[in-house]
Amino acid sequence: MKKKRKVTKSVARNAFYAQSGGVSAVINASACGVIETARKHRNRIGNLYAGRNGIVGALTEDLIDTGKESAAAIRALRHTPGGAFGTARYKLKGLDKNRAEYERLIEVFRAHDIGYFFYNGGNDSMDTAHKVSQIGVELGFPITCIGVPKTVDNDLPFTDQCPGFGSVAKYIAVSTLEAALDVASMARTSTKVFVLEVMGRHAGWIAAAAGLAGHRAGDPPHIVLFPEIPFDQAKFLERVKQCVTDYGYCVVVVSEGASYPDGKFLAEAGTKDAFGHTQLGGVGPVVADMVRANLGFKYHWAVADYLQRSARHIASKVDVEQAYAVGKAAVELALKGHDAIMPIIRRRSAKPYRWTIDYVPLAKVANVEKHVPREYITEDGFGITAACRRYLEPLISGEDYPPYRNGLPVYAELRLSPVPRKLSTTFVV
Ligand code: F6P
Numbered sequence: 001m002k003k004k005r006k007v008t009k010s011v012a013r014n015a016f017y018a019q020s021g022g023v024s025a026v027i028n029a030s031a032c033g034v035i036e037t038a039r040k041h042r043n044r045i046g047n048l049y050a051g052r053n054g055i056v057g058a059l060t061e062d063l064i065d066t067g068k069e070s071a072a073a074i075r076a077l078r079h080t081p082g083g084a085f086g087t088a089r090y091k092l093k094g095l096d097k098n099r100a101e102y103e104r105l106i107e108v109f110r111a112h113d114i115g116y117f118f119y120n121g122g123n124d125s126m127d128t129a130h131k132v133s134q135i136g137v138e139l140g141f142p143i144t145c146i147g148v149p150k151t152v153d154n155d156l157p158f159t160d161q162c163p164g165f166g167s168v169a170k171y172i173a174v175s176t177l178e179a180a181l182d183v184a185s186m187a188r189t190s191t192k193v194f195v196l197e198v199m200g201r202h203a204g205w206i207a208a209a210a211g212l213a214g215h216r217a218g219d220p221p222h223i224v225l226f227p228e229i230p231f232d233q234a235k236f237l238e239r240v241k242q243c244v245t246d247y248g249y250c251v252v253v254v255s256e257g258a259s260y261p262d263g264k265f266l267a268e269a270g271t272k273d274a275f276g277h278t279q280l281g282g283v284g285p286v287v288a289d290m291v292r293a294n295l296g297f298k299y300h301w302a303v304a305d306y307l308q309r310s311a312r313h314i315a316s317k318v319d320v321e322q323a324y325a326v327g328k329a330a331v332e333l334a335l336k337g338h339d340a341i342m343p344i345i346r347r348r349s350a351k352p353y354r355w356t357i358d359y360v361p362l363a364k365v366a367n368v369e370k371h372v373p374r375e376y377i378t379e380d381g382f383g384i385t386a387a388c389r390r391y392l393e394p395l396i397s398g399e400d401y402p403p404y405r406n407g408l409p410v411y412a413e414l415r416l417s418p419v420p421r422k423l424s425t426t427f428v429v
Contacts, residue, residue: 012044013115015331016058017066018051019087020121020128024152024164025171025312026323027120028084028412032077033327034118034148035066039074044335049112049419054088055119055128059101059427061108063419076412078324079402081312084414090429092128095135102135104427109136109143111422116144116334120327122151122162126342127366133340146330147342147362150323152309154205155369158360159344161395163326164309166319169209170396171311172198172253172304177213179302180220180251187249193240193291193299195252196221197284199308202257204228204372206308210253211384212392220251222382225287227257228372229381231266236287237294239382244297254287313409317398318353329357353394 017034019027031050038045050064051057057064064085066074077084092101109117119129126147133145149156154165176196183194200206204226214220222243225231243250259265267283288301322345329343341359348354376388384392402409 012042012046014047014049014113015045015116015118016049016051016063016109016112016114017085017118018054018058018120019083019085019150020054020119020125021087021089021150022152022309023081023083023087024150024309024323025081025167025315026163026320027087027150028077028080028082029320029323030120030148030150030163030327031084032074033324033329034120034331035069035074035077037328037331041331041335045116045331046113047419049114050085052416052418053086054083054090055092055105056088056090056429057086058105058108059429061111061421061423061427063112065417065419068415068417073412073414076410078320079312079400079409080412081310084412085416091124092131095131099135102131103139105132106136106139106141106143107423107425110141112419114143116146116331118146118148118327118330118334120148120150122149122153123156123365123367123369126156126362130340130362130366133362144334144339145362146334146338147365148326148330149342149344152206153200153203155203155371157365157368157370159342160347160355161319161322161345163319163323165205166316166322166395167311167314168199168206168308169212169392170316170319171308171314172196172206172209173212173396174314175304175308176210176221176251176253180213183249183251183300184220190298191249191300192244192297193250193252193288195254195284195288195291195299195301197254197256197282197301197303197305199304200227200255200257202227202369202371204255204257204377207253207255208372208376208384208388209392209396212389212396218247221253222247222250223252224383225252225254225258226372226377226381227255227259228374229377230261231258232261233290237290239380240291240297241295244295252287254283256283258283312402312411315400316396317400318395320400322355325357329359333359350390350394353397
């Protein structure tokens with residue numbers, strides 16, 4: 001474990017917070033945890049700036065002064081989906097490949113006397129935070145870098161869950177349950193197959209969560225297609241046919257990351273994002289069409305897409321609490337002198353679910369993906385086991401409804417006041 005930095009209690013430094021990657025229903029709850037906690041330590045953290053559009057805001061010196069937001073607005077972040085300050089899919093390359101970007105970050109941090117960097121993201125972001133910590137030391141401007149975990153994909157290692165996942169899991173479990181009732185009602189004379197596509201690029205955690213909808217043998221979802229299990233078309237179609245014979249209908253949940261044995265995604269859009277990840281989406285209709293072409297059943301398909309990761313109205317209470325807790329812990333750990341670490345959630349007991357906050361070095365987290373273990377998937381590869389259910393159930397527990405007005409949730413409205421620029425240099429991203 002890295003040595004703690006010497007804590008100089010009397011000097012207040014500014015802090016920088018940025019959101020990164022795809023958002024979640026609770027990433028703003030982490031922002032709320034960071035900001036509210038920083039505000040309690042004004043003798044140590046002067047101003048807390050946020051990056052407009054994440055790290056891009058730091059590179060272009062486009063900072064937001066969170067100090068201009070009222071306490072009520074910050075409190076409302078806890079129940080507001082999306083990324084309140086804007087987020088970015090912008091991967092800083094390796095130090096050897098694009099040193100200029102890191103030097104620019106340090107230039108901006110130095111100009112604004114930023115001593116703390118809180119980076120709220122997934123695997124790639126933890127890698128960036130780690131590198132910024134290293135280059136700060138190298139350039140004689142040490143900066144405390146703390147990763148704040150977030151990803152609906154739930155694929156960061158060490159932490160019991162990644163904040164954001166519990167809520168998307170709840171949305172998918174509930175939607176599967178409800179849509180299955182719909183299909184069951186119509187199956188005798190109409191739709192026989194319903195296909196729901198869910199997110200999760202390489203890890204099938206979200207798909208697994210759909211499995212929570214069923215309790216007894218024969219309950220929907222009848223088939224879950226995981227990225228972890230190579231897709232076997234013949235076996236899949238056989239199972240669909242069998243379900244329609246046995247139950248009158250078939251509910252299929254497919255992960256966007258489902259792929260053939262050679263590793264090719266079932267639905268590659270042919271484009272890549274800024275991280276070099278293949279653009280996914282559209283596996284739902286691909287699978288549905290497979291069913292139509294080979295079995296001729298009437299079908300419907302749905303792509304949960306952004307609905308699943310923005311569904312704050314049905315967020316998991318546990319998830320909201322954990323998202324806030326990792327934000328709060330990030331600030332507290334930084335003030336205790338920790339650097340280059342990420343707070344994690346540790347499961348202390350399963351029933352009743354008890355958890356505490358711990359932390360791990362960023363070096364261990366960066367770019368490591370946690371997949372659904374084989375023992376969480378049934379032997380036939382189409383469902384979840386009791387062990388998986390035991391893991392997932394606590395994560396979707398409890399509701400945390402936002403306030404409503406005129407039938408709609410009331411979400412935070414921020415001023416997003418810019419911090420006056422100090423540099424005459426510009427940086428093009
Ligand atoms: O952040 C993870 C994720 O939600 C993945 O599950 C999904 O593949 C991806 O983001 C979508 O990213 P984007 O919104 O940038 O297209």
